[in-house]
Amino acid sequence: MHTTVGIIGGGPAGLLLARLLHNAGIDSVVLESRDRAYVEQRQRAGILEQGTVDILRAAGAGARMDTEGMPHDGIELRFDGRAHRLDFPALTGGRSVMVYAQTEVVKDLIALQLADGGTLLFDAEVTAVEGADTERPTVRYRHDGQDKTLTCDYVVGCDGFHGVARNAVPESVRTTYERTYPYSWLGILADARPVYDELIYAHHERGFALASMRSPTVSRLYLQVPNGTDPADWSDERIWDELDARFATDADPGWKLERGTVTSKSVLPMRSHVTEPMRYGRVFLAGDAAHIVPPTGAKGLNLAAADVVRLAEAFTRLHTTGGTDLLDAYSDAALRRVWRAEHFSYFMTTTLHSEPEQSPFQTRLQISQLDRIASSEHAAAELAENYAGLPFTG
Known part of the structure; x- marks a missing residue:
């Protein structure tokens, strides 16, 4: 041909x-x-x-x-016991x-x-x-x-x-x-209704977590884990418990995910x-x-x-x-x-994410950056513009 x-x-x-x-x-x-x-x-x-x-x-x-x-129209950042939503259309001119x-x-x-x-x-x-x-x-x-x-x-x-x-x-x-990162994601697909309307990105002392979805009835969830983690070492119950712990906030400490059957489980290097x-x-x-x-x-x-x-x-x-x-x-x-x-x-x-054996100094720098995004429209707009996407050409 x-x-x-x-x-x-x-x-x-x-x-x-x-x-x-x-x-x-x-x-x-x-x-x-x-x-x-x-x-x-x-x-x-x-x-x-x-x-x-x-x-x-x-x-x-x-x-x-x-x-x-x-x-x-946005994402939610959870860190230091707080939750902050970024409104993409308001920050990006409608994107x-x-x-x-x-x-x-x-x-x-x-x-x-x-x-x-x-x-x-x-x-x-x-x-x-x-x-x-x-x-x-x-x-x-x-x-x-x-x-x-x-x-x-x-x-x-x-x-x-x-x-x-x-x-x-x-x-x-x-x-x-x-660059290879010193951590991975443990990801699951679950037949569970997302109890959140938009993605949640969580910074936690025990590691990062992300709540996403594939449909109104299927959740896609991730936990930061060490490189080389075997998914078989994480029971479904352990995963759900750890997700709930990392998403908890001071304003709503009883907030829980809806649990369901885990249909897929894998580890993704970064x-x-x-x-x-x-x-x-x-x-x-x-x-x-x-x-x-x-x-x-x-x-x-x-x-x-x-x-x-x-x-x-x-x-x-x-x-x-x-x-x-x-x-x-x-x-x-x-x-x-x-x-x-x-x-x-x-x-x-x-x-x-938390580095292995991360120092308190590094953690405070991360919290400071997240606090800046939550308190400054300019910092929030920079994140929102990049997340919603820069022009394809030009």
Whole structure:
């Protein structure tokens, strides 16, 4: 096969790019190493920035999101026995976020891709990307038990941190920046009604906790735990008790979560990672193939969406005018937004989590920062603007 844009990875980034290219009249092929059932059940982020919501609607993928998603106009911070709500629309000039699981975004985009006859191959394991610096790079993959090739005018790697696309950027020109955090998240999905209207971020002497949701009847909850924690060591009752303890406030000490059946339990390590540049020759990197953020700032899926929106605009410019200026500017422009999101995610993570053997001095600094956010409209607006999402382009 030959296509204009070969897309490696059928997650939200690759699928959204394929949709945007289709709407611009540009052909593409999406290669996904997993089967459809796995891709549609892969649990990831559930918070969509205003910009992600807007682009899904504009791409024709917002109908079910607008029916089943849950708009949120803020978050609540709990710390030092207090609770403080941030009103996003008031602080950002009307911007908010949407709770709509990545699984559902992926289902919507897959349905659109297949309905429009776009080429989307599941169980297509990419083994190599060759000729990145030539006019016709080649993607080698295995599908239906056969080794096959896809030649492309351009290749976009949306295949995640462990994918092969990043290897198309030679080590001699590639720089990696990384931080590993000394704690993880123990996350659960539970058939339990959320007793909170918006996400709760809790700073506690025993560690961070986050109350989120997937639907009006399904809770998504997290606890900070040491690296290397085995989920089996945490009984359901122990998890619920610890969550209640970390969310407690002086104003409402009897506040409790609604408990229900825990349907999923896993431990998520925390890290920050950036690969530069995000382009080499005719191969471009997007999403987790180029950058990883800790989930505290809810930026992973949204950063990926911003990358592919920028790429779609660049390919559309090339398609309509022959101009390559936006493609040439992609890496530098995308990385400016990436590093802003990296900093915000780092800030949220280090402000809300406790280091192993953390000193009282460090804890007081964290409380001071959270108190500043609660008492200063300027500090609150800085957090709200970053959380609700900075502009995708520009």
